[in-house]
Structures are given as C-alpha cells and as structure tokens.
Amino acid sequence: MRARIVTVAQQKGGAGKTTLLVQLATAAASTGRRVAVVDIDPQASLTGWMRIRTHEARTVPALRFAMVGGWRLGVELDRLAPEVDLVLIDTPPHAESEAKGAIRRADLVLVPCQPSPADIWASRATFELAAKERRPARLVWTRMPARGRVVEEARAAVGREGWPTAVAELGNRQVYVASFARGLGVVEAEPKGAAAGEVRALLEELSPLL
Ligand SMILES: Nc1ncnc2c1ncn2[C@@H]1O[C@H](COP(=O)(O)OP(=O)(O)OP(=O)(O)O)[C@@H](O)[C@H]1O
Ligand SMILES: [Mg+2]
Secondary structure, three states: OOOEEEEEOOOOOOOOHHHHHHHHHHHHHHOOOOEEEEEOOOOOHHHHHHHHHHHHOOOOOOOEEEEOOHHHHHHHHHHHHHHOOEEEEEOOOOOHHHHHHHHHOOOEEEEEEOOOHHHHHHHHHHHHHHHHOOOOEEEEEOOEOOOOHHHHHHHHHHHHHOOOEOOOOOEOOHHHHHHHHOOOOHHHHOOOOHHHHHHHHHHHHHHHHO
16 A cells, blocks of 8 residues: 655644654554655754654654655655555645645645644635645644633634534643654653653544545
8 A cells, every 4th residue: 555645734833743653653563554744834843853863762763754855755755655555744834835735646645733813714725725636624622721712712613614624632741742853753761751652643633634
C-alpha cells in the first residue's frame, strides 16, 4: 500500500501545528509504522526538533525526514512515499500557496485549533482550501482547558461552521512543550501520562482515514 499523507495546516501562527505533527509522528512510529516527517516551513521548528532527536537516536524509533521548499514538495513526496507507511507534512503559517500544495497531496488535512476566536477564524481558510481540493479535513482541538465558558463558546462556534472535528483533543499541558524540547513525543517521554493517552486516542480515531 502506498504511504498515507497527512498535512497539518492552519494559517494562524502558533496554533499548535508542529506540536500536533510530532505527537502523531512519534505515536505512529511507536506502533511500528514507518513514518516520515516533512518540513516546508522556513521557520524550521520541525527541523529543530529532528536535530535534537538525533541525540536520542539509540532509544527511539527512527523517523525519515526532509526539509524542502514548498515548490519541491512533490518530488520529495514521490521519493519518500514508497519507503514509508505515513508521511506528515508541517506547513508554515500565513502562507496560503505553500499550504495549498501540501493540501493537494494530502489524504487527510488536520487543522489544529485552540479555543479562541482568532484560531477559529483562521481555520476557515484551511477548510476552504481542503474543500476546493476535495480533501478530507478534521479540526483538532489543542491546548484545550478541561472546561469553562471559553471552551463552550469555541465548541459552539465550530459547530455552527459545521467543520468535521476530531473527538480526541490535546489538552493544555506542559509535557507537550517539555517533550518537544527533548526531541521526543509524549508517548516516548511520558508513555503512561494523560497526554500520551490523548495522542494515542487521536491516532486511533484517525486510523480509519489513514
Ligand atoms: N497542547 C499544548 N499544550 C501546551 N502547549 C502547547 C500545546 N501545543 C502547542 N503548545 C505550545 O504552543 C506554542 C506553539 O506551538 P507550535 O509551535 O506547535 O505551533 P505552530 O502552529 O507550529 O506555530 P507556527 O505557526 O509558528 O509554525 C509552542 O510553544 C508549543 O510548545
Ligand atoms: Mg510550526
């Protein structure tokens, strides 16, 4: 079977794209899937995470990696796809044309969204791009507090938009930041923790689409 391609996209800066990507990549790799991660964001956060990860190389599964300009993405995907089961692409914020190319190649588009009006407004552009390219997309709540008025309002706003939304959510947890700083995912840094449970639940929920 050819590799499944997941593009993580969201115009809003700092929404949680790179964090979501490394979590899913490491969780998938921990189940034995062959995973590649591709950075098309010139900020190169994913590239930085991969660089730190090399220090942990003896204890964690290897991930294939490429950093490419958006214009070279197609060539890179053609190269990687036969060698892995899953490719995850991290995209830059504020860059519709780059996101468009990555969405066009995706089997699934993930749109991380924090429970804030600005994140929700920015999500629209990505859902529109995905619809135009006829690609399935899922909103993934991230940095989600357990409860509160802000959360309820955010859920209601997304419900009104009708965007398909993953049931599994990532909470607002320091372990996401701390594990990133070590080049790890939470399933590796704290496999028994609540965050690892969230990430595994999300991967499992998305599996039928992959
Ligand atoms: N679930 C979470 N809980 C706590 N902190 C988080 C969570 N997700 C992301 N963060 C933190 O929020 C910040 C932004 O996250 P991240 O870099 O993943 O966003 P991004 O969308 O990739 O940003 P950019 O648009 O700049 O590429 C980082 O400091 C990250 O550690
Ligand atoms: Mg990023």
